[in-house]
Amino acid sequence: MLSTGALRAHLLAARLAGPVATSREDSLRSYRLFAARDPRVTLGLDPEGPWDEDDLLRLMADRCGVSGDPGLVSGPDVIDPERTLSALExxxxxxxxxxxxxxxxLFGTGHPHRLLGFYAGLADALSAAGCxxxxxxxxxxxxxTTRFGVRTYKLDYVRGVALVRERGVVRARNEPGAHTHSPLPVRVALDGLVEAGGPLPGLVIGDHGWVCGAGQLGFEAIGLADTDDPALFVGEAEGRVSVAVPLDDGVRADYYGPLTRYVLNRACLSQ
Structure with a gap:
C-alpha cells in the first residue's frame, strides 16, 4: 500500500508536482488564449463567466498552487502537491x-504516450468491479484541425481506453496513438453510443477534450490537467467538471503507475 506521504514524495521526485517542466511562459500564454476563447485551449468548454487573464491566474493559483503574481513571467511553473493529493482523493x-x-x-486520453497506462489500470479495476x-x-x-492542417484520425481503444490514430499511417505495434486536445473524439464516441442505442456513460474519465467535451454536454467528467490547461479548472469552478487533478501530464509514462495504485487503494478497488 502506497501511503500519502510516500505518494507526496513521489510527486515531487518525479516532478509531477512541485516545480514542473511546464514553463510559466506556456501557462500564461494558455491563459491569454483562453481569455480570448481560442478553441485550442477551451477544449470544447463554453465558459459561462468572463474569465479574463487575471481571473484565470487567480483560479489557477487556487486550484493548482501556481504563483498568483502576474509579474512572474518566466521559469518553471509550480504545482502544490497538497492540492494534487486532495484532488486525487x-x-x-x-x-x-x-x-x-x-x-x-468511458475512458479517453489525448496523451496516450504518457497517460494510457494510468487510465488502463483504472479501466481494468472498474471492469473487474462490475462497471x-x-x-x-x-x-x-x-x-x-491541427497546426499542420486538417488531419483525419480514427477512434481506437487500448485496454478500454479511447485514443485516436492517424488514418492510413502504418504504426509500430507498440505505438500508443496520437496526441490531441480536441473534444471531437468524445463527441464521436457519445454519438456512437446514441446511434447504437446503448447505455450512456455515468462517468467520463480522461484529460483535455475528453473531460471538457463531455462536461459541456452534461456528463459527469473527471480528469488530469497541467498548469497550462485552464479549461478543466474553469469547468470544475463552473460545475461541469467534477474533479480536475493538477499535475504535470508530460513526464515518463511509468511515473504515473504509483498514482494508479494510490487512487485504486483510496477507492477501495485495489486488486
Whole structure:
C-alpha cells in the first residue's frame, strides 16, 4: 500500500508536482488564449463567466498552487502537491461512487504516450468491479484541425481506453496513438453510443477534450490537467467538471503507475 506521504514524495521526485517542466511562459500564454476563447485551449468548454487573464491566474493559483503574481513571467511553473493529493482523493471518491452505482464508464486520453497506462489500470479495476467500460464507435473517422492542417484520425481503444490514430499511417505495434486536445473524439464516441442505442456513460474519465467535451454536454467528467490547461479548472469552478487533478501530464509514462495504485487503494478497488 502506497501511503500519502510516500505518494507526496513521489510527486515531487518525479516532478509531477512541485516545480514542473511546464514553463510559466506556456501557462500564461494558455491563459491569454483562453481569455480570448481560442478553441485550442477551451477544449470544447463554453465558459459561462468572463474569465479574463487575471481571473484565470487567480483560479489557477487556487486550484493548482501556481504563483498568483502576474509579474512572474518566466521559469518553471509550480504545482502544490497538497492540492494534487486532495484532488486525487476526490477523484477516488468518484470512482467509488461509480462502482457503487455500477454505472457505465468511458475512458479517453489525448496523451496516450504518457497517460494510457494510468487510465488502463483504472479501466481494468472498474471492469473487474462490475462497471461496463464502454468502447463505442471504434474505427470511426474524425477530422481534427491541427497546426499542420486538417488531419483525419480514427477512434481506437487500448485496454478500454479511447485514443485516436492517424488514418492510413502504418504504426509500430507498440505505438500508443496520437496526441490531441480536441473534444471531437468524445463527441464521436457519445454519438456512437446514441446511434447504437446503448447505455450512456455515468462517468467520463480522461484529460483535455475528453473531460471538457463531455462536461459541456452534461456528463459527469473527471480528469488530469497541467498548469497550462485552464479549461478543466474553469469547468470544475463552473460545475461541469467534477474533479480536475493538477499535475504535470508530460513526464515518463511509468511515473504515473504509483498514482494508479494510490487512487485504486483510496477507492477501495485495489486488486
Amino acid at each position: 476526490a477523484f477516488a471518491g468518484r470512482l467509488r461512487a461509480a462502482v457503487a452505482g455500477r454505472v457505465p464508464v 461496463v467500460v464502454l468502447t463505442p464507435a471504434q474505427g470511426r473517422c474524425i477530422d481534427i
